Amino acid sequence: MAKKLSKLNNKPFKMTIIAIFIPICLISIIPLWVIFVASFTQDKAISDYGYQLWPRIFSLEAYTYLFTTPGLIGRAYLISIAVTVIGTIVGVTLMSMLAYTIAHRNFKLAKGVGFYVFFTMLFSGGVVPYYILVTRYLHLKNTIWILILPLLINQFSVLLLRTYFRRLPQSIFEAAELDGAGEFQIFFRLVLPLSKPAIATIGLFSILSYWNDIYQALLFIDDQRLYPLPYFLYRIIFEHNIIQEGAQYTGTITPYQSVRMAMAVLAIVPVLSAFPFIQRFFIRGITLGGLKGGE
Amino acid sequence: MFNFSNKKRGIKRRGHALSLYLMALPGMLIIAIFCYLPMTGIILAFKDYDFSGGVFGSRWIGFENFRFFFESGVAWRLIRNTVGLNFLFMVTVQTCAVIIALLLNEIYRYRLAKIYQSVLFFPHLISFVIVGYFAYAILDADRGLINSILSHFGVGKISWYSEPKYWPGILNFISLWKGLGFFTIIYLAGIVAIDPEYYEAIRIDGGKKWHEMWYVTLPFIKPLIYINVFLALGRIFYGNFEFFYNVVRNTGQIFSTTDIIDTYVVRTLTVLGDFNMAAAAGLFQGVCGFILILLANWVVRKIDSENAIF
Numbered sequence: 001m002a003k004k005l006s007k008l009n010n011k012p013f014k015m016t017i018i019a020i021f022i023p024i025c026l027i028s029i030i031p032l033w034v035i036f037v038a039s040f041t042q043d044k045a046i047s048d049y050g051y052q053l054w055p056r057i058f059s060l061e062a063y064t065y066l067f068t069t070p071g072l073i074g075r076a077y078l079i080s081i082a083v084t085v086i087g088t089i090v091g092v093t094l095m096s097m098l099a100y101t102i103a104h105r106n107f108k109l110a111k112g113v114g115f116y117v118f119f120t121m122l123f124s125g126g127v128v129p130y131y132i133l134v135t136r137y138l139h140l141k142n143t144i145w146i147l148i149l150p151l152l153i154n155q156f157s158v159l160l161l162r163t164y165f166r167r168l169p170q171s172i173f174e175a176a177e178l179d180g181a182g183e184f185q186i187f188f189r190l191v192l193p194l195s196k197p198a199i200a201t202i203g204l205f206s207i208l209s210y211w212n213d214i215y216q217a218l219l220f221i222d223d224q225r226l227y228p229l230p231y232f233l234y235r236i237i238f239e240h241n242i243i244q245e246g247a248q249y250t251g252t253i254t255p256y257q258s259v260r261m262a263m264a265v266l267a268i269v270p271v272l273s274a275f276p277f278i279q280r281f282f283i284r285g286i287t288l289g290g291l292k293g294g295e
Numbered sequence: 296m297f298n299f300s301n302k303k304r305g306i307k308r309r310g311h312a313l314s315l316y317l318m319a320l321p322g323m324l325i326i327a328i329f330c331y332l333p334m335t336g337i338i339l340a341f342k343d344y345d346f347s348g349g350v351f352g353s354r355w356i357g358f359e360n361f362r363f364f365f366e367s368g369v370a371w372r373l374i375r376n377t378v379g380l381n382f383l384f385m386v387t388v389q390t391c392a393v394i395i396a397l398l399l400n401e402i403y404r405y406r407l408a409k410i411y412q413s414v415l416f417f418p419h420l421i422s423f424v425i426v427g428y429f430a431y432a433i434l435d436a437d438r439g440l441i442n443s444i445l446s447h448f449g450v451g452k453i454s455w456y457s458e459p460k461y462w463p464g465i466l467n468f469i470s471l472w473k474g475l476g477f478f479t480i481i482y483l484a485g486i487v488a489i490d491p492e493y494y495e496a497i498r499i500d501g502g503k504k505w506h507e508m509w510y511v512t513l514p515f516i517k518p519l520i521y522i523n524v525f526l527a528l529g530r531i532f533y534g535n536f537e538f539f540y541n542v543v544r545n546t547g548q549i550f551s552t553t554d555i556i557d558t559y560v561v562r563t564l565t566v567l568g569d570f571n572m573a574a575a576a577g578l579f580q581g582v583c584g585f586i587l588i589l590l591a592n593w594v595v596r597k598i599d600s601e602n603a604i605f
Contacts, residue, residue: 013504014402017401018405018407021398021411024411025411025414027472028417028418028476031426031432031433034440035425035428035432049443050435050438050442051435051440052443053440094321094322094325095322098318098319098322098323100315101315101318101319106311107311108312109316109319116326117322120330120331121588122584122589123581123585124581125330125332125334125335125337125577125581126333126336126560126577126578127561127564128336128340128570128573128574128577129333129336129337129339129350129577130329131564132339132350133332133333133336136349138328149325149329150329152325153325153326158322183314184318187318208420211422212422212537214423214424214537214540214541215536218561218565219561219565231424233425234427237427237428237431257438260428261432264425267425271420271422275413279413282416282477282480283480283484
């Protein structure tokens with residue numbers, strides 16, 4: 001009797017599950033698809049018929065417009081890339097050094113530094129003091145530094161690194177110390193090479209946080225030339241002025257809706273292409289970090 | 296041999312400490328400037344800020360800002376929205392993630408399962424700015440996809456961006472869309488780690504699929520569920536700023552159900568220039584958050600100390 005029932009639970013059951021996932025996955029993709037379709041649709045068709053699941057009137061005008069007047073989005077891309085690259089490299093270096101001191105078994109201040117770093121995850125001063133500090137006292141408004149500096153240290157990443165460093169075999173380091181190696185040497189020659197997966201994972205988190213950040217720009221950047229990509233995209237979706245500027249140069253009518261959608265597609269392309277790597281690292285990050293919850 | 300190495304380490308330790316200080320310094324400096332220094336600014340919540348006085352020169356007004364914040368009704372609306380929506384999101388996402396993980400586990404042998412997992416995870420990587428674009432393309436009153444479909448079927452178009460009542464549902468759906476894949480991965484990782492022998496034992500005792508899930512799978516991932524739930528509860532006073540800011544934007548008509556503390560503070564600060572209100576709201580959030588995070592962390596530590604943050 002039990003065997004018969006479990007047979008029932010096999011093929012057809014599994015087939016239904018596979019079938020159930022199809023609409024679920026479609027829903028996951030539809031929003032992206034709509035944007036993608038809109039970027040290849042003639043702008044007037046979007047104004048007349050709205051956003052559809054298939055281009056009413058196919059057109060490459062959005063993309064040709066973008067590629068002939070790169071000024072619009074090109075600069076934002078450059079800013080984002082610069083900020084991301086510098087921020088990630090510097091940030092990962094600083095974070096791993098910091099985590100190393102916290103994870104170090106013979107450092108007297110390790111616990112203190114640890115508390116110092118992790119306490120900030122509990123309580124934050126709030127936006128207002130932060131805003132006043134940056135604009136009034138640090139004079140970092142409208143500078144590229146404010147896009148980089150605040151995001152350099154991510155406490156969750158430091159935590160992840162600390163956990164990872166702690167689990168490294170200590171005997172190698174003891175041997176190195178015997179041989180006369182200093183902390184910096186141990187760190188750069190032994191610890192880092194051994195921690196490649198962890199470093200790669202937090203590097204990825206760093207890249208994603210820089211690439212997607214709009215918060216710093218939102219608060220502190222008025223100068224259009226310094227807009228990073230996501231903030232730029234944020235500004236153009238409801239505001240017409242920025243795109244209108246472009247029209248003055250070309251003297252033609254700017255296809256706004258489809259151009260906006262094309263810009264969004266271009267912003268997703270890097271993420272899409274890196275997707276397989278990202279997924280692998282996320283999963284690894286989760287297991288390294290010990291299955292933590294919360295975003 | 297062991298003694299020698301101890302002795303040598305003892306002498307070298309002094310030298311090493313300097314290097315370690317140097318290593319920690321830059322990181323600590325950044326944290327000092329961007330995390331600790333702003334903390335001193337919480338006194339702003341008790342002052343009437345004016346530009347000439349700055350932080351320390353402005354007039355002290357005690358709890359005036361807070362009184363206004365609560366009496367004007369703003370506070371309650373924000374608290375209700377922030378806490379209520381976060382709670383709704385958490386329940387929805389965690390429940391669905393567990394169910395999906397259970398289902399995926401059943402078909403995990405097939406490669407299709409990995410594809411499904413990737414597709415579900417993909418929205419997690421999309422920045423909220425783009426999510427704002429999706430929302431616009433789908434919900435716009437004149438051109439959005441949904442309204443096109445609705446008018447196709449003869450149902451009237453709905454002006455989504457003017458009706459507050461739909462938004463908890465809309466936001467919940469978007470939050471699910473974005474978060475499901477992430478948590479499914481977490482739960483799935485927990486489920487596949489379960490020793491198959493437990494399933495064998497249940498099957499031998501005559502259990503069916505549903506017994507397997509109820510008596511084996513669920514108990515094993517219960518700790519994981521609790522951890523995710525409590526960590527989310529700890530952060531219940533903190534809304535996802537980028538989510539709300541990009542999807543709701545500055546659409547005043549729907550603020551009654553969508554305005555959260557985070558968006559209120561930023562808007563009050565940047566658009567209205569009202570430093571006092573923003574400071575009071577921000578401090579309130581910080582204090583509530585602080586207490587809750589400590590509590591939540593304490594609970595999580597009881598369940599599985601490795602996963603607690605502190």
